[in-house]
Amino acid sequence: MGCDGGTIPKRHELVKGPKKVEKVDKDAELVAQWNYCTLSQEILRRPIVACELGRLYNKDAVIEFLLDKSAEKALGKAASHIKSIKNVTELRLSDNPAWEGDKGNTKGDKHDDLQRARFICPVVGLEMNGRHRFCFLRCCGCVFSERALKEIKAEVCHTCGAAFQEDDVIVLNGTKEDVEVLKTRMEERRLRAKLEKKPQGHQKLRQGSLKKPALILERKKPALLPGAQVGPTAATVSSSGSWKPRARVLVPLQ
Ligand SMILES: [Zn+2]
Known part of the structure; x- marks a missing residue:
């Protein structure tokens, strides 16, 4: 190893050489955005939530983040805008029938395949693989392709019927x-x-x-009646005419 017994390290041991400027693979970035939790970097698992900026998270990761503020230092940038669990919306995602799942695929290679997506647009069937724009509605959490939302032009959610306004539409993983x-x-x-x-x-x-x-x-009042404080209570009662009807209502309650 060098440096530990008076040996002189050779240059190539100290200088690792020009950093491999990894070409930012856009596909890989898309796969990461659409398949992994922004906070924990773990694969997305239901319940999946999205924030007001359209990023995807595992709900448990958000809860953990909110409970453990020390994690904020490392991950603060990604989620500093999430102050409460109310700031995220649980998504109602539509499963892609063509998705084969990640069983028997321990390496997770399949997630690199952009053609296969776990979820689809329930209206037009587009796959949620990062190639098409998708939105969710803040009011109900239903997820659609942007194309579907534009085509429908409705004011109620196509899936669950919840009324929504333009402000409720949040683009997922937008530009x-x-x-x-x-x-x-x-x-x-x-x-x-x-x-x-x-x-x-x-x-x-x-x-x-x-x-x-x-x-x-x-x-x-009724409970006190047999007690020692009957006097003052009775006095207040007699001064207000509304006591009797009230008592009648209350007796069956007790
Ligand atoms: Zn809905």
């Missing part, structure tokens, strides 16, 4: 430009959700604080 657009849309969507949440949250709180004490009072 750089696609991802830029999706990112902007994601940011706008999140801002909107934040703004919409505020007033709603206040309302809910107010409603809750009104409802809860009322419920507790109603429940406790």
